[in-house]
Amino acid sequence: MLRFRLAPDNVNFGFMRFRRVSYPFSAILSVVSVVLFLTVGLNFGIDFSGGTLFEVRAKQGQADLTSLRALGDKLGLGEVEVQAFGGGVDATMRVRLQPGGDAAQQVVVEKVRAVIVNDYEVRRVEVVGPRVSGELVQSGTLGVVLSIIAVLTYLWFRYEWPLAVAAVIATMHDLLLTVGFFAVTQLEFNLTSIAAILTIVGLSLNETVVVLDRIREVMRKYKKTPMPEIIDLSINAVLSRTIMTSTTTLMALLALVFFGGHVIRSFSLAMMWGVIVAMYSSIFICSPVLIYLNPRAAEGEAEPAPAKAGKAKPAV
Amino acid sequence: MFRFPRWKIASIIAMTLAAFLIIMPSFLSKATFDQIKGKLPKWIPFEQVVLGLDLQGGAHILLEVDQNDVIKTMVGNLRDDARRIVREENVRSLAGGYGVQGRTVQFRIADANDRTKIMPKLRQLGVGAANAMGGVGAPSIEIVTAEDGMIRMTVTEAGLIDKMRRAVDQAIEVIRKRVDALGTTEPNIQRQGADRVLVQVPGLQDTGRLKELLGTTAKLEFRLVADPGYNPSDVDMLPQTDQPGVLPVEKQVMVQGEDLTDSQPGFDQRTSEPVVNFKFNIRGGQRFGEVTAANVGKPFAIVLDNKVISAPRILSPITGGSGQISGRFTVEQANNLSILLRAGALPAKMNIVEERTVGPGLGQDSIDAGKLAAYVAGVLVVCYMLTTYGVFGVFANVALAIHIAMIFASLILLQATLTLPGIAGIVLTIGMAVDSNVLIYERIREESRAGRSIISALDAGFTRAVATIVDSQSTMMVAAVILYFLGTGPVRGFAVSLGLGILTTIVTAVTMTRMMIALWYRWRKPTTLPI
Numbered sequence: 001m002l003r004f005r006l007a008p009d010n011v012n013f014g015f016m017r018f019r020r021v022s023y024p025f026s027a028i029l030s031v032v033s034v035v036l037f038l039t040v041g042l043n044f045g046i047d048f049s050g051g052t053l054f055e056v057r058a059k060q061g062q063a064d065l066t067s068l069r070a071l072g073d074k075l076g077l078g079e080v081e082v083q084a085f086g087g088g089v090d091a092t093m094r095v096r097l098q099p100g101g102d103a104a105q106q107v108v109v110e111k112v113r114a115v116i117v118n119d120y121e122v123r124r125v126e127v128v129g130p131r132v133s134g135e136l137v138q139s140g141t142l143g144v145v146l147s148i149i150a151v152l153t154y155l156w157f158r159y160e161w162p163l164a165v166a167a168v169i170a171t172m173h174d175l176l177l178t179v180g181f182f183a184v185t186q187l188e189f190n191l192t193s194i195a196a197i198l199t200i201v202g203l204s205l206n207e208t209v210v211v212l213d214r215i216r217e218v219m220r221k222y223k224k225t226p227m228p229e230i231i232d233l234s235i236n237a238v239l240s241r242t243i244m245t246s247t248t249t250l251m252a253l254l255a256l257v258f259f260g261g262h263v264i265r266s267f268s269l270a271m272m273w274g275v276i277v278a279m280y281s282s283i284f285i286c287s288p289v290l291i292y293l294n295p296r297a298a299e300g301e302a303e304p305a306p307a308k309a310g311k312a313k314p315a316v
Numbered sequence: 317m318f319r320f321p322r323w324k325i326a327s328i329i330a331m332t333l334a335a336f337l338i339i340m341p342s343f344l345s346k347a348t349f350d351q352i353k354g355k356l357p358k359w360i361p362f363e364q365v366v367l368g369l370d371l372q373g374g375a376h377i378l379l380e381v382d383q384n385d386v387i388k389t390m391v392g393n394l395r396d397d398a399r400r401i402v403r404e405e406n407v408r409s410l411a412g413g414y415g416v417q418g419r420t421v422q423f424r425i426a427d428a429n430d431r432t433k434i435m436p437k438l439r440q441l442g443v444g445a446a447n448a449m450g451g452v453g454a455p456s457i458e459i460v461t462a463e464d465g466m467i468r469m470t471v472t473e474a475g476l477i478d479k480m481r482r483a484v485d486q487a488i489e490v491i492r493k494r495v496d497a498l499g500t501t502e503p504n505i506q507r508q509g510a511d512r513v514l515v516q517v518p519g520l521q522d523t524g525r526l527k528e529l530l531g532t533t534a535k536l537e538f539r540l541v542a543d544p545g546y547n548p549s550d551v552d553m554l555p556q557t558d559q560p561g562v563l564p565v566e567k568q569v570m571v572q573g574e575d576l577t578d579s580q581p582g583f584d585q586r587t588s589e590p591v592v593n594f595k596f597n598i599r600g601g602q603r604f605g606e607v608t609a610a611n612v613g614k615p616f617a618i619v620l621d622n623k624v625i626s627a628p629r630i631l632s633p634i635t636g637g638s639g640q641i642s643g644r645f646t647v648e649q650a651n652n653l654s655i656l657l658r659a660g661a662l663p664a665k666m667n668i669v670e671e672r673t674v675g676p677g678l679g680q681d682s683i684d685a686g687k688l689a690a691y692v693a694g695v696l697v698v699c700y701m702l703t704t705y706g707v708f709g710v711f712a713n714v715a716l717a718i719h720i721a722m723i724f725a726s727l728i729l730l731q732a733t734l735t736l737p738g739i740a741g742i743v744l745t746i747g748m749a750v751d752s753n754v755l756i757y758e759r760i761r762e763e764s765r766a767g768r769s770i771i772s773a774l775d776a777g778f779t780r781a782v783a784t785i786v787d788s789q790s791t792m793m794v795a796a797v798i799l800y801f802l803g804t805g806p807v808r809g810f811a812v813s814l815g816l817g818i819l820t821t822i823v824t825a826v827t828m829t830r831m832m833i834a835l836w837y838r839w840r841k842p843t844t845l846p847i
Binding site: 005142244261 | 370378380523524527531667668669670671672673674675677678681682685686688689690692693696697700701704736737739740743744746747748750751754755758761762783784787788789790791792793794795796798799802803804806807810811814
């Protein structure tokens with residue numbers, strides 16, 4: 001049978017040398033992400049900014065984007081964001097939150113529907129009032145904060161402090177870069193984006209745990225070997241798994257991006273970015289931290305209480 | 317690792333069969349499904365996957381009780397009660413009128429004796445509502461008396477909260493009747509938080525009508541039109557729906573909509589114009605008869621939500637307990653009005669604070685897109701696993717197929733809703749489910765390269781990888797659980813698929829793969845590892 005492997009066996013690649021490149025690189029990306037988030041900001045969808053969204057399909061020919069855009073002025077609704085997709089037959093229109101509370105948003109629906117109903121099939125209408133969007137922002141923020149707390153708690157119980165710190169740094173790095181991704185691409189940031197972020201946190205942690213588990217195992221086996229070598233040994237050992245799993249996950253996500261429909265495209269794209277970043281950070285960000293933190297010393301402290309490290313396998 | 321007792325093998329196979337059996341009905345068309353479902357006994361779990369509104373199309377509308385409207389009604393009632401008590405107790409020292417401001421009603425009783433006389437009665441007003449909460453709660457109104465005899469009665473926060481809570485309960489009843497009248501299948505109406513009602517109507521396209529039915533309070537009143545030379549403080553100037561301008565209508569309400577027992581749309585016999593026919597209960601019928609008898613020749617205003625629908629002249633006393641409302645309606649308006657009157661008035665105004673409507677066309681497109689993505693992802697992953705791991709790849713792929721069947725089976729058994737992000741979650745788990753197999757296989761290869769015998773490499777590979785699998789899957793579980801508790805609608809669907817996927821992957825990737833490899837080993841007695 002034909003076999004192929006993306007990661008050859010017995011690789012022995014010196015990953016740790018790259019920290020002199022990867023650290024400045026990631027630092028720049030993180031700073032750029034924060035700066036972009038604060039200056040350009042995210043393209044908040046109506047879930048968080050409030051307003052009205054229409055998805056329409058032209059009954060004949062192509063959607064006339066100019067005339068749809070002009071509806072904003074014509075109906076006095078302010079700027080209307082129009083985006084075409086599906087080969088130009090479909091379009092989404094986003095009307096900003098109108099002053100005048102919840103009732104004012106309903107007026108928008110009536111007005112717009114009345115004007116377009118002859119030429120377009122209205123396939124989706126979403127109206128989020130000012131109060132509800134405020135609450136969604138709250139629960140979204142709470143979700144991200146809670147997941148960070150949950151991650152920290154998990155790591156606290158799971159690892160000695162140097163490994164936990166390394167994992168936290170990697171997870172935060174992935175979180176920052178994901179936010180940066182939304183700021184750069186200006187993909188719509190909505191409720192499913194929050195779902196994407198939380199899933200990326202989970203995925204990133206998943207990658208990190210696999211690498212850290214192995215580092216801990218190898219560290220106990222070769223007590224005298226210097227840390228950088230131990231880390232390289234561990235990463236090379238799990239490398240084929242990391243590449244395999246990332247590839248299958250990316251395959252699934254590619255299928256979603258190309259065939260899953262426009263409604264979840266921004267979710268799928270963000271997830272793809274997350275998988276790549278998580279793979280990168282588990283190797284180039286998380287592990288090198290351990291060179292500086294000397295986990296062996298902490299290991300010595302943790303030895304009298306093996307219950308904490310109970311899940312780790314004894315060295316062979 | 318290779319000693320698999322018979323019962324374990326049997327139960328794993330039984331579980332797999334059960335999963336595939338449970339998902340079978342979902343492949344049937346709706347009509348065939350209903351037909352078979354009708355013939356089967358109830359205890360058989362013959363169900364289809366529950367699709368979210370984003371997939372089957374429909375309307376999701378979140379209504380909120382208008383707090384200001386509730387306060388206005390409460391304060392208005394408070395003023396009326398105070399006025400009644402003052403009148404009943406023959407208090408003569410009322411100085412000036414009744415002032416209403418925000419949540420407060422104020423009036424001045426100059427005489428101290430009069431004040432002590434009415435105070436217990438006024439206090440009683442606040443106690444009643446608090447007791448309705450079941451126990452001695454906080455009073456629903458607070459009464460403060462000033463030196464100059466000014467009495468200020470204020471609706472308290474506790475009183476307002478209690479009132480809002482009851483308003484939501486009543487509103488749910490009324491809304492259910494109204495939505496049922498639309499004749500759609502399985503609408504879902506439920507309380508959400510302290511002051512909201514969620515209405516979900518699957519398959520509904522014309523949300524305009526639904527929103528009209530939900531957005532109307534439908535408070536019906538019969539009031540006399542004031543004679544010329546009226547006292548302005550006794551009338552309301554109300555707008556008319558069938559013509560411009562306002563009409564002076566007496567404040568006193570003669571008969572109310574709550575005295576109606578039935579209403580039906582119909583046509584006027586003479587003009588064949590759409591009308592609404594109604595019937596009163598006994599009390600309403602008597603009152604209506606008395607009022608019409610005493611006011612023959614005068615216009616009688618039919619007021620709906622403070623707008624005059626029409627003001628026909630009373631030609632003769634109407635004593636039969638039934639009547640007709642005309643108001644230049646269209647057929648649909650007459651239909652809607654009769655539904656509204658039958659269902660009764662909402663206890664307060666309700667605002668639409670969130671609306672998400674998906675047409676059936678888009679829902680079907682989303683299902684098709686999700687399916688296609690799932691198939692493509694499945695084929696890619698299956699081929700990739702086969703070329704990388706050979707016969708072990710076959711095991712992984714079988715485990716993957718069972719894994720997906722189990723996700724759907726658990727969705728069906730739990731009657732959890734499948735949404736578009738939920739489908740994305742399942743497609744994502746297609747990619748991630750093989751992670752467990754990969755972890756195990758890579759570990760086996762490694763152990764084998766380190767010089768172990770086949771059997772010892774297989775054994776070590778499994779035991780060592782399982783610890784990592786449990787660890788790495790539990791991190792994803794954390795994300796899924798948080799999403800479930802914070803997410804709403806579609807996002808919650810994603811959390812459910814993701815969480816179920818994580819649970820089933822541990823069963824399929826670990827136990828099933830192990831069993832398949834054990835059986836294969838016994839059968840082939842291999843001398844080299846095929847991975």
